[in-house]
Amino acid sequence: MKPVDFELHRPETLAEALELLAEHGADGKVLAGGQSLIPLLNFRLARPDHVIDLGRIGALRAIRRNTDALVIGAMVTYHQAERSAAVAETAPLVSAALPHVAHQGIRARGTIGGSVAHGDPAAELPAVFSALDATMVAVSRRGTREIAARDFFLANLVTALEEDELLAEIRVAPVPARTGAAFNEVGRRHGDFALAGAGAQLTLTDDATVSSARIALTGVSAKPFRATEAENTLVGQRVDERLWRRAADVVRRDVDPAADLHATADYRRDVAGTIVERALAAAAARALGNRTGSMEATG
Amino acid sequence: MSSTHVIDVDVNGEVRRCETTGRTSLADFLRDALGLTGTHLGCEQGVCGACTVLLDGQPVRSCLMLAAQADGRSVTTVEGLSGVDGELNPVQEAFCGSHALQCGFCTPGMVLAVQALVENVPEPTDHDIDEAIGGNICRCTGYVQIREAIAKALEARSTIETVPAR
Numbered sequence: 001m002k003p004v005d006f007e008l009h010r011p012e013t014l015a016e017a018l019e020l021l022a023e024h025g026a027d028g029k030v031l032a033g034g035q036s037l038i039p040l041l042n043f044r045l046a047r048p049d050h051v052i053d054l055g056r057i058g059a060l061r062a063i064r065r066n067t068d069a070l071v072i073g074a075m076v077t078y079h080q081a082e083r084s085a086a087v088a089e090t091a092p093l094v095s096a097a098l099p100h101v102a103h104q105g106i107r108a109r110g111t112i113g114g115s116v117a118h119g120d121p122a123a124e125l126p127a128v129f130s131a132l133d134a135t136m137v138a139v140s141r142r143g144t145r146e147i148a149a150r151d152f153f154l155a156n157l158v159t160a161l162e163e164d165e166l167l168a169e170i171r172v173a174p175v176p177a178r179t180g181a182a183f184n185e186v187g188r189r190h191g192d193f194a195l196a197g198a199g200a201q202l203t204l205t206d207d208a209t210v211s212s213a214r215i216a217l218t219g220v221s222a223k224p225f226r227a228t229e230a231e232n233t234l235v236g237q238r239v240d241e242r243l244w245r246r247a248a249d250v251v252r253r254d255v256d257p258a259a260d261l262h263a264t265a266d267y268r269r270d271v272a273g274t275i276v277e278r279a280l281a282a283a284a285a286r287a288l289g290n291r292t293g294s295m296e297a298t299g
Numbered sequence: 300m301s302s303t304h305v306i307d308v309d310v311n312g313e314v315r316r317c318e319t320t321g322r323t324s325l326a327d328f329l330r331d332a333l334g335l336t337g338t339h340l341g342c343e344q345g346v347c348g349a350c351t352v353l354l355d356g357q358p359v360r361s362c363l364m365l366a367a368q369a370d371g372r373s374v375t376t377v378e379g380l381s382g383v384d385g386e387l388n389p390v391q392e393a394f395c396g397s398h399a400l401q402c403g404f405c406t407p408g409m410v411l412a413v414q415a416l417v418e419n420v421p422e423p424t425d426h427d428i429d430e431a432i433g434g435n436i437c438r439c440t441g442y443v444q445i446r447e448a449i450a451k452a453l454e455a456r457s458t459i460e461t462v463p464a465r
Contacts, residue, residue: 034368
């Protein structure tokens with residue numbers, strides 16, 4: 001239960017980190033908040049020769065609002081993002097998902113970028129960023145690469161990041177007016193990895209017709225599951241309870257979850273539909289109450 | 300491969316300069332290098348919360364953090380809560396008074412999680428209270444007496460705060 005011996009590097013600048021990564025990327029690991037990597041080290045499931053800690057690089061800790069995007073630095077903690085007005089106003093689905101991430105003690109250290117780069121399909125943020133078509137900005141000594149969320153998450157714990165690349169920031173387009181978002185999950189205990197989780201974001205027209213729908217799920221496939229078909233059934237339809245049930249049925253048809261100790265595949269499939277229905281209903285209620293684009297974003 | 304690091308950590312109000320290896324966790328550092336064995340290690344994978352300490356006032360898992368990462372930071376362990384002669388602080392007093400512990404293994408982490416709530420949240424709701432201790436597992440009490448202790452600790456705090464200034 002103790003890590004293998006490794007050489008710890010604590011660079012103070014991004015440039016220094018990229019140098020280290022260019023040199024040690026093949027037998028090294030990048031340490032962000034450590035809430036996933038350190039358990040892997042303790043179990044010796046990861047046995048790196050080098051660990052490169054990003055904790056001293058202040059430049060990666062900022063949340064910025066550009067004209068066309070919210071920019072979340074990779075080392076922003078969940079705790080920091082939970083308290084950010086910029087995140088709540090421009091990316092309400094991110095805000096809605098954050099309280100579902102583990103516990104306070106984990107959220108105090110765990111980082112947004114760490115979760116994304118770890119690429120756990122049971123985690124909330126990879127699904128949320130998939131739903132939002134976020135852009136992952138990867139940097140290396142070779143340069144900067146923008147990777148769309150749909151091209152970023154490749155398989156269970158596998159992302160498009162190269163050995164010498166670092167996830168520097170995540171960019172999300174700000175939500176338009178009349179948008180509502182909600183995140184819902186079912187687990188044995190609050191704070192555990194859920195059996196399945198669903199994030200939904202709806203944008204409505206003035207006559208309460210769905211103009212845009214975004215739905216993604218955790219825990220039902222080897223990578224975050226974007227429910228494209230369910231989204232398509234919603235666009236152009238008037239807001240209606242039966243609509244959410246129809247989308248939920250499409251999700252139940254389309255997901256192909258695995259069975260494990262915690263739940264059968266059939267139960268997960270059923271839960272997936274139910275939480276999508278609940279998330280859509282909550283997102284629609286918020287969208288109806290929100291004319292400006294800034295909104296309440298919890299639950 | 301190995302690395303050593305000289306770190307300056309404020310532990311319970313005293314700045315300590317120590318040498319540590321890269322792979323040493325903050326929990327092992329506190330227990331083995333500083334002899335502060337009040338920080339308990341349960342699962343060493345971030346699940347149980349027994350090793351909770353306050354890092355710059357925020358509860359964190361000391362098993363999921365390297366000692367070297369605490370360089371320049373301030374750490375409070377359960378030893379830092381009591382007075383010079385071992386007097387219990389209000390949170391510890393409340394745990395004692397409510398029998399909010401049995402075997403005591405989870406208690407240091409639980410007490411520090413509650414200490415953070417008492418210090419950081421002005422008027423906690425029931426939800427805030429459950430959130431504060433939600434990441435700390437206790438197998439003895441069933442949490443009933445722990446919640447009772449939290450209520451007492453919060454009451455003690457408000458009594459202190461409402462003493463009128465003269």
